[in-house]
Amino acid sequence: MNKILLPFLMSLFLLSCQEKGKIGQENFPYSVTTSAPSGYPIEVHLGFFTDDRNQLICGVSKTGIERSGWQWDGDEGGQGGSVIPAHIDLTYVAYAEKKFYHLDADLPKEKILEVFRKGYLTQSNEIGEDGKKIMVPAHYDILTVGMAPGGMVVIWLSGNKSRVEICRLQAKETFVDKDKFRPIPKSGETQEQFFDTKFKIAVPDSIQAEIEKNGIPFKLWDDYRIRYKYRFVVNPYDDKDKVTGVHNLQYSGEEDFITKQSDAEKYREQGIPYNVTVEFTKYFVNIIFDDRETISVFEELQEKHPGKPIDIVLTPTFMYEDIKVSVKCEQEEIKLQKYKMDGVYGG
Structure with a gap:
């Protein structure tokens, strides 16, 4: 009996180790940040990522107004995960446009996994024989959600001096009561007054003048992607x-x-x-x-x-x-x- 049972248990043990190895290989920790086109501030209302079983992974960083540019990763806000996201649900406000947008979309999970697996090369502190810093393999560790007026949403994976676009998504205009968005409701303020005040405070004067003269350059951010x-x-x-x-x-x-x-x-x-x-x-x-x-x-x-x-x-x-x-x-x-x-x- 033992002669039969022992090989069987060993087989189960080896299979278990192989499965754990596979899981480890698919485990790519990342933090989540947000960004906006330079001069066109946004702010997250609610947002989260889920996996392919609709289980919550983490929230989309809610760290106040973002305005610094597509090129930068915003504050992490304590959000992140290690499971490959399959879906995003996101509501945000575009202050330059005075509108809220909602996105409910599937993500290209296989592409995200492929980019994580592939990784990139980055400089180490070790100097090679040629006098240069040695390049070593690394994995992306930041997932950034970029939001713009017009409902444009772009997602990137970032590492040290390396960043790759995952997808471009389209959110739809939605209504959010400003008193449910504000941390502290402001009595007597209308929705229009809320937007007008935020526009004057959050949008740079130069961008306000450009919007008044030429409107919002919705096409520009897609031109960036050409x-x-x-x-x-x-x-x-x-x-x-x-x-x-x-x-x-x-x-x-x-x-x-x-x-x-x-x-x-x-x-x-x-x-x-x-x-x-x-x-x-x-x-x-x-x-x-x-x-x-x-x-x-x-x-x-x-x-x-x-x-x-x-x-x-x-x-x-x-x-x-x-x-x-x-x-x-x-x-x-x-x-x-x-x-x-x-x-x-x-x-």
């Missing part, structure tokens, strides 16, 4: 200074960090750059792009040269006092005028 095939072509000031890293943060909210020269020379399908940080042997520089100018130039070049890849050419002046920036497609090259140099460091 992918162009481009690369950065960096010309060091002299042969002694080599490019050691290119960090590209995009207006779409995605980002990547490239350290291999061979990878930096490849064209990539990506949104227009928000900023690029280029690391040289002795210096590193940071350039911030103007979204409207860059979109206009890219659209013009793609219309004239359909399907052709684009180079963003960076040319330093003496001692990196300035970087000249132009956009080139085939033989046509257009100089950018509205970018900003955010400092040159090193020496």
Whole structure:
């Protein structure tokens, strides 16, 4: 009897260990944050993630007004989980539009799992034989929910200098009684007065003026998500200074960090750059792009040269006092005028 029972119990034990191993491999802890397009503040009313059995995982971070931009992860607010989310239920207010929106949508669970499994490469503190920091595998650990006027919702997974879009969703306009939204109800205040007051307080003066003149640029945030095939072509000031890293943060909210020269020379399908940080042997520089100018130039070049890849050419002046920036497609090259140099460091 023991000769029969022992192998059977061993088989059960091995199967149990295998199942635990599988579960461990699918366990990717993450925190949840929120964001909004720069200058167009939002605030979460209620929100939560559930799994594919409709079991609650965690809430969507409710940490006050978000306004800093698609490119940044907001406050965590103590929310997070390790189960892959399959559904989101979310209600938020878009102060620039003076409207509440509600989203009730399934999430691409398999894509989220795939991105978690794939991970990315990040810099360690260990220095390799070539004098550079060694790149090591890492997993994404922040899930960010971006909300905008018009009901646009975008979800990203973020890590250190790496961010990837998971999906773009569409919320519907809804009604929420402002007294059920406010922490403390304000007697005698109408819904319209609530929105007018919040608009004046939360929305920057410059954005208020733009809305009054041109309306809310609903199309702009989807324009951010249009992918162009481009690369950065960096010309060091002299042969002694080599490019050691290119960090590209995009207006779409995605980002990547490239350290291999061979990878930096490849064209990539990506949104227009928000900023690029280029690391040289002795210096590193940071350039911030103007979204409207860059979109206009890219659209013009793609219309004239359909399907052709684009180079963003960076040319330093003496001692990196300035970087000249132009956009080139085939033989046509257009100089950018509205970018900003955010400092040159090193020496």
